[in-house]
Amino acid sequence: MTSPAKGAPGQAGAILALTGPAYLWLTVAILLPLSAMFYFSFLSEAPLAGKTGEWTLANYRAFFEQGFYGTLMLRSLRLGAEVVFWCFVLGFPCALVLAKSVKGRWREALFLLVILPFWSNALVRIFSWTMMLRGNGILERAIDWVVPGRFRLDIMFTYEAVVIGLVHSYLPYMILTCYISLQAVQDDLIEAARSMGASRLTILRRILLPLSLPGILAGVVLIFVPVIGSFMEPRILGGRNGTFIGTVIEDQFTAVFNWPLGAALSFIMLGCVGVVFALSRLALGRRG
Amino acid sequence: MRAFSLGGLGRVYLVLVLLFLYCPIIVMAVMSFNESQFYTLPVKWSFKWYGALAGNERILSAAANSVGIAVLTTLIASVLGTAASLAFFRYRFRGREVMQLLLFPPIAIPWLITGTAMLLFFFWIGIGRGLHAMLLGHVALALPYVIIVTSARLKAYDPDLELAARSMGAPPWMVFRRVTLPFLAPGFLAAALFAFAVSFDQFVISYFLSVPGTSTLPVEIYTAIRKGFTPEINAISTIVIGFSMALLLGVARFYKFGGERK
Amino acid sequence: MTKLPAARTARSLLATAATLALTAGFAQADEIRVLNWQGYGTDEDWALEAFAEATGHTVVHDYFNSEQEMLTKLRTNPGAYDVVLINTAYTGQAAAEGLIEPVSYDDFPHADGISDAMKETAALYHDGQLYGIPWVWGVTSIAYNTEVVSEAPQSIELLWSPEFEGRVGWRDDAVESVQMAAISLGQDINNPTDFDAIAAKLKALKPQIRTFWSSENEWNQYFSSGEFDISVYWSGSAARSANNFGLPVGFAIPKEGAIGWLDELSVVKDAPHPEAAKAFIDYMIDPEFYVKWDTEVGAPVSANADAVAALPDKAFNKVMASDEGVAARLKFLGPIEDDVRQKMLEVWQATKTEFQN
Numbered sequence: 015m016t017s018p019a020k021g022a023p024g025q026a027g028a029i030l031a032l033t034g035p036a037y038l039w040l041t042v043a044i045l046l047p048l049s050a051m052f053y054f055s056f057l058s059e060a061p062l063a064g065k066t067g068e069w070t071l072a073n074y075r076a077f078f079e080q081g082f083y084g085t086l087m088l089r090s091l092r093l094g095a096e097v098v099f100w101c102f103v104l105g106f107p108c109a110l111v112l113a114k115s116v117k118g119r120w121r122e123a124l125f126l127l128v129i130l131p132f133w134s135n136a137l138v139r140i141f142s143w144t145m146m147l148r149g150n151g152i153l154e155r156a157i158d159w160v161v162p163g164r165f166r167l168d169i170m171f172t173y174e175a176v177v178i179g180l181v182h183s184y185l186p187y188m189i190l191t192c193y194i195s196l197q198a199v200q201d202d203l204i205e206a207a208r209s210m211g212a213s214r215l216t217i218l219r220r221i222l223l224p225l226s227l228p229g230i231l232a233g234v235v236l237i238f239v240p241v242i243g244s245f246m247e248p249r250i251l252g253g254r255n256g257t258f259i260g261t262v263i264e265d266q267f268t269a270v271f272n273w274p275l276g277a278a279l280s281f282i283m284l285g286c287v288g289v290v291f292a293l294s295r296l297a298l299g300r301r302g
Numbered sequence: 303m304r305a306f307s308l309g310g311l312g313r314v315y316l317v318l319v320l321l322f323l324y325c326p327i328i329v330m331a332v333m334s335f336n337e338s339q340f341y342t343l344p345v346k347w348s349f350k351w352y353g354a355l356a357g358n359e360r361i362l363s364a365a366a367n368s369v370g371i372a373v374l375t376t377l378i379a380s381v382l383g384t385a386a387s388l389a390f391f392r393y394r395f396r397g398r399e400v401m402q403l404l405l406f407p408p409i410a411i412p413w414l415i416t417g418t419a420m421l422l423f424f425f426w427i428g429i430g431r432g433l434h435a436m437l438l439g440h441v442a443l444a445l446p447y448v449i450i451v452t453s454a455r456l457k458a459y460d461p462d463l464e465l466a467a468r469s470m471g472a473p474p475w476m477v478f479r480r481v482t483l484p485f486l487a488p489g490f491l492a493a494a495l496f497a498f499a500v501s502f503d504q505f506v507i508s509y510f511l512s513v514p515g516t517s518t519l520p521v522e523i524y525t526a527i528r529k530g531f532t533p534e535i536n537a538i539s540t541i542v543i544g545f546s547m548a549l550l551l552g553v554a555r556f557y558k559f560g561g562e563r564k
Numbered sequence: 565m566t567k568l569p570a571a572r573t574a575r576s577l578l579a580t581a582a583t584l585a586l587t588a589g590f591a592q593a594d595e596i597r598v599l600n601w602q603g604y605g606t607d608e609d610w611a612l613e614a615f616a617e618a619t620g621h622t623v624v625h626d627y628f629n630s631e632q633e634m635l636t637k638l639r640t641n642p643g644a645y646d647v648v649l650i651n652t653a654y655t656g657q658a659a660a661e662g663l664i665e666p667v668s669y670d671d672f673p674h675a676d677g678i679s680d681a682m683k684e685t686a687a688l689y690h691d692g693q694l695y696g697i698p699w700v701w702g703v704t705s706i707a708y709n710t711e712v713v714s715e716a717p718q719s720i721e722l723l724w725s726p727e728f729e730g731r732v733g734w735r736d737d738a739v740e741s742v743q744m745a746a747i748s749l750g751q752d753i754n755n756p757t758d759f760d761a762i763a764a765k766l767k768a769l770k771p772q773i774r775t776f777w778s779s780e781n782e783w784n785q786y787f788s789s790g791e792f793d794i795s796v797y798w799s800g801s802a803a804r805s806a807n808n809f810g811l812p813v814g815f816a817i818p819k820e821g822a823i824g825w826l827d828e829l830s831v832v833k834d835a836p837h838p839e840a841a842k843a844f845i846d847y848m849i850d851p852e853f854y855v856k857w858d859t860e861v862g863a864p865v866s867a868n869a870d871a872v873a874a875l876p877d878k879a880f881n882k883v884m885a886s887d888e889g890v891a892a893r894l895k896f897l898g899p900i901e902d903d904v905r906q907k908m909l910e911v912w913q914a915t916k917t918e919f920q921n
Contacts, residue, residue, distance in 0.1 A: 025393055025395070026395075028389070028392075028393070029389050029393050029395055031385075032385040032386060032388055032389035033385070033386045033389045033390075033401060035382045035385065035386075036382040036383060036385065036386040036445055036449070037386070037401065037404070039382060039438075039441055039442055039445065040404060040405075040408070040442055040445060042438065043420065043438045043439055043441070043442035044407055044408055044416065044419075044442050045404075045407075046423055047416070047419035047420045047422065047423035047424070048407070048411075048415075048416070048419045050419065050422055050423040050426060050427075051415075051418070051419040051422050051423070054422060060422075060426075061426070062425070062426065062639075080910070080914075081914075082913060082914045082917035085917050085920075086917055089920060104319060104322075105319075107312075107315055108315065108316060108319045110312075111312035111313070111315060111316050112316070115312045116312075116313075116316075124316065124320075126550070126551070126554055127320060128319070128320065128323070129550070130547050130550055131323045131324065131327060133499060133503070133546050133547060133549065133550040134327070134503075134542070134543040134546040134547055135503045135505070135520055135523075135539070135542050135543065135546060136503065136505065137505045137520050137523055137524055137527075138330070138520075138523065138539040138542060138543055139326060139327065139543075141330070141523070141527055141535070141539065142326035142327055142329060142330035142539070143326050145326070145329050145330060145333055146325065146326050146329055148789055148791070149789055149790055149791050150789050150790055151789070152325075152329050168730075170775070170791070171774065171775040171791075173920070182322065182323065182326065185319075185322075185323065186323070189319075235410070239410060239411070239412055240412055240413065242412060243412025243413065243414035243415060244412075244414070245414055246505065246506070246509075246524065249528070250527060250528075253774075253775035253776055254734070254773050254774070254775050254776050254916075254919055255919070255920055256776075257916045257917060257919070257920060260412075260414055262913070263414060263415075263418065264414065264418075265632075267418045267421060267422075267510065268510075268633060268636060269630055269632040269633040269636055270632055270636070270909070271632070271635065271636040271639055271640075273422055276418060277418075277419075277422065280414070280415045280418060280419075283412070283415070284411065284415065287412075425640060431640075513641055513644060514597060514599075514626040514637070514641055514644045514645065515597060515624060515626065515644070525627070528629060528778060528779060528782070
């Protein structure tokens with residue numbers, strides 16, 4: 015095999031042959047569609063069925079003129095933040111136990127057990143929550159069994175139900191990314207700190223958390239992005255409380271047939287995600 | 303030696319999290335054996351819905367589509383992705399970083415947006431929707447995963463091994479068969495299984511690209527949830543979950559998720 | 565397991581082969597695709613079997629959850645469907661967009677039983693041409709749990725009453741929601757004028773609504789698990805929930821009135837099998853089909869007078885069809901102007917946003 019070297023003549027052909035097909039594919043299936051969508055977002059109507067849309071900014075203006083789009087965008091951002099928060103609160107300790115407190119075959123088995131659900135169909139798992147949460151469902155029955163009494167949990171079709179479903183969907187991501195970076199933390203380092211009299215809390219705060227920050231951040235991104243764009247989970251679990259920017263965008267494409275507006279809302283959503291990440295990078299950068 | 307032991311408390315916590323993760327899945331599986339159509343409790347055990355599933359051509363054909371697309375996606379994405387990662391491994395060239403960066407949109411942009419963009423573009427330029435369009439989309443989603451996984455394996459590959467084998471007089475095909483292939487095979491297999499799983503579980507893209515009469519299993523399940531369904535959906539969901547989990551165990555066999563394992 | 569997978573496969577293969585053998589005798593056995601609500605008559609197994617036996621054509625279905633979705637499915641899937649069910653409020657729009665084909669009553673032998681008044685319903689026509697065959701009509705009103713609500717609701721205001729706080733089911737549909745509010749406010753349901761009052765009325769539903777439902781099956785599940793006690797619902801569906809699923813459902817038409825609607829069946833533009841499509845529509849208005857549908861499953865009122873006449877005398881639909889008191893209270897859904905519909909969508913979208921906790 016040739017060792018890696020700076021582009022020698024004759025290599026160009028090989029590189030093209032090797033990467034060309036994959037990138038051609040990505041261009042046709044991802045890049046061009048996104049560009050087309052960007053183009054549509056500036057049209058007054060979709061240029062389909064013999065119609066020609068005119069150049070306009072009305073779709074972007076609609077977002078700012080109709081107050082509820084903004085409200086829903088904020089609601090989706092809040093949902094993203096809350097789901098990320100709970101995933102971290104539940105997932106980090108779990109990753110910590112796995113990485114630093116369990117060893118050997120047990121760790122391997124437990125680790126697989128944690129990520130196993132994540133590999134099963136997301137839709138199916140969301141669906142399974144409807145049976146847990148609904149009125150007179152498993153959860154209410156279970157509580158009733160432990161603490162008898164006419165107790166109504168009333169959690170199905172609420173914002174909380176959507177959060178629960180999404181946390182369940184994305185928790186394994188956080189555990190996975192935190193686990194990988196926690197594992198890279200040398201045990202010797204922890205030992206050294208302890209021998210110098212550091213308490214558990216100090217070790218957690220001064221060593222484990224800072225050193226696993228890349229993993230935590232990877233988890234945050236991997237969770238935040240899809241949650242902002244979720245529409246299936248809110249539709250199934252949210253009921254009356256299931257309106258988010260994602261469901262509105264889906265509606266524009268599958269029901270209302272206002273593709274330009276849907277396109278504009280999509281790019282505004284992407285913009286918001288971008289701003290959130292830029293801001294958090296800034297904040298992190300300032301601190302460290 | 304445990305570096306940061308949380309003792310029994312940690313274990314208990316882990317068990318609770320596992321309970322949270324598995325509870326709904328177990329409930330669903332149990333409900334698939336419940337005779338009542340509206341999931342009323344207590345459970346009356348029955349295989350009725352599995353029987354009904356066998357006669358449900360919609361679901362069966364959707365399942366066949368899912369498997370078919372996943373197999374094709376696996377083949378195409380593995381070949382194209384491996385080729386690209388070989389180029390990244392062997393050559394340093396201008397634009398390499400940009401090209402690697404380009405792998406991220408399929409992962410980092412919400413599927414809702416990629417999916418609707420595909421719907422809009424394919425419909426607009428006449429590619430249309432249906433199985434071929436889904437295949438286009440699935441391969442694009444699977445490619446970055448394949449490239450990342452195979453690249454990781456390639457990074458650990460030492461070309462000197464080949465050199466050594468060749469210097470001892472082994473013919474090239476023998477070097478490939480005995481040295482290169484055995485080393486790289488687990489990575490390729492893991493990548494292929496990744497591609498299969500990405501495609502098999504994909505809902506959003508398929509949802510926007512399906513046409514009447516032609517859909518995949520997740521789309522059919524969603525339609526059923528939204529538009530009227532029976533516990534047959536639980537039955538097929540239970541089968542799907544079982545299948546996906548078996549798949550992961552396959553991947554775990556070839557790909558070290560947890561990093562070091564001692 | 566009761567049977568081995570292989571045995572099951574063999575059985576389904578045999579069944580397929582048998583079907584093929586049966587249908588081979590017909591000159592033209594087409595597979596037609598029908599777009600409809602789920603569980604709404606056209607997809608009854610026994611009906612499809614009878615239709616296949618009579619004509620050789622088989623039928624497959626695709627479903628929608630809202631009229632908007634139905635129109636978009638037609639727009640984005642040209643040439644995919646043969647027959648579509650359209651609420652007459654949307655027939656004009658579908659025809660104007662070129663989504664459906666003009667038809668003539670002459671091609672439908674069973675249309676003879678449809679009264680002239682029904683045949684001439686203005687909403688079926690666009691530019692002077694007929695675009696749909698009237699199929700069934702019904703009422704959107706209040707369904708209630710007879711085990712919880714002892715007496716049939718007399719007033720639409722019950723939906724807003726504190727008595728049913730958090731116990732109301734509602735359909736997530738802009739037009740229907742605005743129209744229910746319009747009825748309670750005494751406004752014209754097809755052209756409401758005071759949208760501010762409607763918006764305020766709809767916002768007042770926030771504490772009332774337990775959940776939205778989007779399909780009949782979903783409704784049945786929520787209802788049977790006690791999620792809501794009263795709900796906006798359709799007359800035919802209420803009949804099905806009671807007859808077919810044995811749920812304790814009552815259906816009331818309050819004194820303020822209710823939404824009356826007419827559903828028609830149209831041949832889709834560029835339908836791959838237009839002749840089979842027409843045959844299917846004709847079968848759908850066949851009294852024989854209707855009587856079985858209504859008595860065994862539950863249905864709205866047939867547009868075909870012969871079909872209603874063929875019902876047993878005490879049948880709910882026969883009584884309702886002849887009850888002039890009911891007829892007087894119904895506000896029929898007519899064509900809605902584009903700008904009015906747009907306004908309805910906006911009001912509902914804004915209201916839903918307010919609903920969020």
